[in-house]
Amino acid sequence: MSTILISGAGGFIGSHLTDALLDRGDKVLALDLSRKIPPNLRDAGRRAGFQYRFCDVKSQASVRRAFATRPDAVIHAAASVGVESYLKTPMSTIESSVIGTRTILRAAMKTNTRLVYLSSSEVFGRNPDVPWSETSDLVLGNPAVTRWSYSASKGVCEHLINAARVQYGLPTAIVRPFNIYGPRQRPAFIIPITVHRLLNGLPPLIYGDGNQTRCFTHVHDLIEGILRCLDRDAATGETFNLGNPREWSIRDAVRLVSEAVGSSLEPIYEDPRTTFGPGFEEIQRRSLDPSKAIRLLEWQPRIGLSAGIEDMLRWARAHPEWLRGSGGIDSALRAI
Ligand SMILES: NC(=O)c1ccc[n+]([C@@H]2O[C@H](COP(=O)([O-])OP(=O)(O)OC[C@H]3O[C@@H](n4cnc5c(N)ncnc54)[C@H](O)[C@@H]3O)[C@@H](O)[C@H]2O)c1
Numbered sequence: 001m002s003t004i005l006i007s008g009a010g011g012f013i014g015s016h017l018t019d020a021l022l023d024r025g026d027k028v029l030a031l032d033l034s035r036k037i038p039p040n041l042r043d044a045g046r047r048a049g050f051q052y053r054f055c056d057v058k059s060q061a062s063v064r065r066a067f068a069t070r071p072d073a074v075i076h077a078a079a080s081v082g083v084e085s086y087l088k089t090p091m092s093t094i095e096s097s098v099i100g101t102r103t104i105l106r107a108a109m110k111t112n113t114r115l116v117y118l119s120s121s122e123v124f125g126r127n128p129d130v131p132w133s134e135t136s137d138l139v140l141g142n143p144a145v146t147r148w149s150y151s152a153s154k155g156v157c158e159h160l161i162n163a164a165r166v167q168y169g170l171p172t173a174i175v176r177p178f179n180i181y182g183p184r185q186r187p188a189f190i191i192p193i194t195v196h197r198l199l200n201g202l203p204p205l206i207y208g209d210g211n212q213t214r215c216f217t218h219v220h221d222l223i224e225g226i227l228r229c230l231d232r233d234a235a236t237g238e239t240f241n242l243g244n245p246r247e248w249s250i251r252d253a254v255r256l257v258s259e260a261v262g263s264s265l266e267p268i269y270e271d272p273r274t275t276f277g278p279g280f281e282e283i284q285r286r287s288l289d290p291s292k293a294i295r296l297l298e299w300q301p302r303i304g305l306s307a308g309i310e311d312m313l314r315w316a317r318a319h320p321e322w323l324r325g326s327g328g329i330d331s332a333l334r335a336i
Contacts, residue, residue: 003027005071007057007104008078010038012185013118013219017075018044020223029069031055040184057100067107073114073230076104082188087276090149097153105164114171116229117161121178121243122151126283133289134239141281158239171236173229178243178288181308182219183315190250191216191309194257195316199323203265204258207272210251213285215243218303218311228297240293244301247287253305260309
């Protein structure tokens with residue numbers, strides 16, 4: 001039995017990680033920004049081996065106190081996530097990412113604690129040379145365009161982590177998730193927002209022509225990949241693109257959700273530059289080469305998009321509070 005510290009544990013991915021670790025008998029020290037146990041962790045809060053603490057990962061004192069519990073490993077998932085965040089509050093996006101990661105990293109280095117970092121497929125930016133392998137280049141736009149602040153800050157964090165590994169021998173693994181979706185996700189990303197709108201009787205919303213592509217990955221598949229990075233020596237010092245290699249256009253993914261709901265509402269197409277400002281830049285294609293994760297982690301996603309959407313629908317119908325909540329209708333929908 002190990003004790004795993006999870007930053008950002010109250011979020012979508014962090015809460016699923018918490019559940020999975022508790023399920024297998026590990027202890028979890030969950031950190032997040034709210035003073036009370038976040039709603040996603042309420043069930044976990046009733047389970048043995050679970051502890052929650054308010055902790056801003058930018059605060060050295062707070063992070064130091066959390067590491068004083070001597071966790072066996074840390075999964076660093078805390079970040080300011082979503083299009084709204086990086087367009088409207090780029091300072092917070094960059095600071096929570098870069099300062100937060102530096103603080104976690106310093107504490108991990110002091111105690112030589114294994115660190116698994118959740119980066120993002122966003123680091124590849126608009127590299128047109130798809131599918132991306134782990135060694136593909138990061139091709140980002142100009143720093144004057146806030147759209148790239150999230151991608152750039154995740155890239156800097158990867159540099160910091162690799163530097164700690166090279167310079168001080170810290171055992172690390174970096175995960176780049178590709179368009180994760182599933183239960184508990186805020187309706188501010190393409191799959192949950194489409195589910196949310198359709199179940200509320202609203203037509204789907206598509207920015208641009210819908211031909212841009214993404215690799216949608218169910219959260220349970222991602223969690224299995226992260227746990228392998230945590231457990232396996234083969235992951236130490238490595239970076240992994242974790243995603244479902246099946247590439248979907250946004251238009252087809254939205255159609256799949258509509259069919260699953262049984263809705264005939266036609267999508268509304270909006271110009272993203274009207275919604276997000278003239279500087280908005282689209283990533284036309286996003287796809288990955290999964291071979292490294294298959295080889296080193298023996299990991300492959302198992303949940304196809306149709307089955308994943310059915311799972312999300314079941315969950316959404318059983319959670320009217322999620323359906324009643326703000327549908328991200330005014331918020332951006334492009335998935336990270
Ligand atoms: N969801 C995806 O598709 C996706 C894709 C690629 C990468 N990621 C990465 O995975 C991680 C988790 O993403 P998510 O989808 O669960 O997002 P989320 O917004 O649901 O969860 C992030 C959590 O981090 C917390 N947080 C933010 N700033 C913090 C701080 N300073 N101190 C402590 N906690 C803080 C938030 O309160 C939130 O609970 C992030 O690092 C994100 O960049 C997610």
